[in-house]
Amino acid sequence: MFTGLIEEIGVLRRVQRRGEAMVLTLSASKVLEDVKLGDSISVNGVCLTVVAFDGSTFSVDVMPQTFRHSNLRELKPGSPVNLERAMMAGGRFGGHIVQGHVDGIGIVANRSADANAVVFEVKPEEESLLRHVVPQGSVTLDGISLTVASVDREAGSLTVSIIPHTLRETALQYKSVGDTINIECDIIGKYVDHLLSRRGLTQPEGRASQARGGLTEELLREYGF
Structure with missing residues (x-):
């Protein structure tokens, strides 16, 4: 999970591509201060896993699903990217809940x-x-x-x-x-919409269906709101 507060601008150094799979190597400084293998780093809003690193760079895998649904596929050596480490439980929550799952x-x-x-x-x-x-x-x-x-x-x-x-x-x-x-x-809006859609309480345009009763206090209580 992330907050959406960018820690630094990194630079893409190398792209290794096989079809729709890629390995990106990026230069950075701040996000490498306490990095470990397996850590999550948001790259242009995409949650990626660190698979290798040294004192000035780190590498991440990009799978086909991510390739197809984000602009990472357009990056070239020299491209600037926004970087953020996963949030710490004890830190300030200055932005909002960001999953790093691009819609x-x-x-x-x-x-x-x-x-x-x-x-x-x-x-x-x-x-x-x-x-x-x-x-x-x-x-x-x-x-x-x-x-x-x-x-x-x-x-x-x-x-x-x-x-x-x-x-x-x-x-x-x-x-x-x-x-x-x-x-x-916003994750909250997506989850609420998904919940109501499964109950048949929203139409494709997002309007409440009066035939099914719409959004009621009883429904909210039933689902813990």
């Missing part, structure tokens, strides 16, 4: 200035992801915990507003219109 890929549709902030508009390749994105809720983009500024369902996009510190300390600073970005929706 889909988005495209940067627009990048614009708003006073001291930079606003990114992102269009998920699968528009259905937007059902789990809530204005002023949380979303993870390339591993960064961000607050959703707005959701435009007609345009099929969401926007986030980035403060100067976040832009400076993450690889988001290098993103331009047309670039891809990994999206992980």
Whole structure:
């Protein structure tokens, strides 16, 4: 589990690829301070396992499932990446619950200035992801915990507003219109939606089904809320 607070920007040094399987070797410093074989490190929001390391680099395996559903397949030697170690139980929880399980890929549709902030508009390749994105809720983009500024369902996009510190300390600073970005929706919304869907209480558009009673206090109590 991660918090979405990026610890450093790493650099991809080497890609070993066999079909849709890859081994990535990345240079880093901070995330290597206490690294051990088998540790989890988030790379652009994807939870990966350390399979080798030395004083300045670490290597991770990327399996076909991850290759197909994230933008890691687009990385080339020299690409900057966001890095975060798995959270410690006794540490501050500064972001939100991030699993490192990417839900889909988005495209940067627009990048614009708003006073001291930079606003990114992102269009998920699968528009259905937007059902789990809530204005002023949380979303993870390339591993960064961000607050959703707005959701435009007609345009099929969401926007986030980035403060100067976040832009400076993450690889988001290098993103331009047309670039891809990994999206992980808020886990709480996904689980609630899945639970209600199994009970037949939501329709594909996410509206409660009045025929089945909708979301009630009784239902919430039954499932421990």
